Amino acid sequence: MQTLSRVRGGYHPEFFSILEKFGGLERDFFETFSFRRVEPSSASVVAPRFAFFEDGDELVLRAELPGARAERIEATIDRERLVIRGEASQSVPEGYVSRRRSRESGEFEHRVTLPCPIDAERVSATLERGVLIVTLPKAVARGPRRIPVRAVTAEAECVGEQT
């Protein structure tokens, strides 16, 4: 009998052996289900408020990034995911001393695995009032295409063989 182990984040060891059997699934599993994944490139890392939702023919990512400048935000998209990177930085002006501080300062990276095909050419992003909105139109779904079946009459040959 296998007992529950605390190793590898409290997952049952059986879970990993199953993933390993399928080869490379372990990585995919965690990339798909870890919502925020930050490379330790900077000393401080922040987690802005992100929301991802669907509105009819579009998917929308909304991020609250007060004080952010458009040129400091990087958004990239490929077939599988949307990645937003940026930095929240506050500088204390010359001659000023910080007396109270609750605003966060640091880098952030947010990844979203796309749940359906996206029309990458029409993806747009705006930054207004400290809110980043990325609009991702869904790729136009092409319904099942009908393949015409053409009847080939080979009567002549058949007739020839039979006789």
Added chain:
Amino acid sequence: MKGEVLATPRLDVLEGPNDFVIVFEVPDVPRNAVSLGVVAGRLELDAVQSLGEREAKCFVPRRFRASVSLPESTDFGVVDASLDAGLLRVRVAKSERGRTRQIPISAAS
């Protein structure tokens, strides 16, 4: 969706030689939805998010409320505020008494 959720905004307080600067994070708040006041020596903020049509279908706006106490040396008569990129910057001047003064030191002969 109706209603709103109360939230405490993240904020920084900076002290300069002649003033205090308080920076509040108020994303998605339009200018006309910000109310700033001074009550019993405290700076009071009340600001409501104005969500876009699409977001309003999925989220409840947040109402940012904060109360910041400043030293008595603050001259609440001179306050100016600006809103840009989701940040509300409030400058409160120090009264004459609270200002930093350089005291000259004379060399003993």
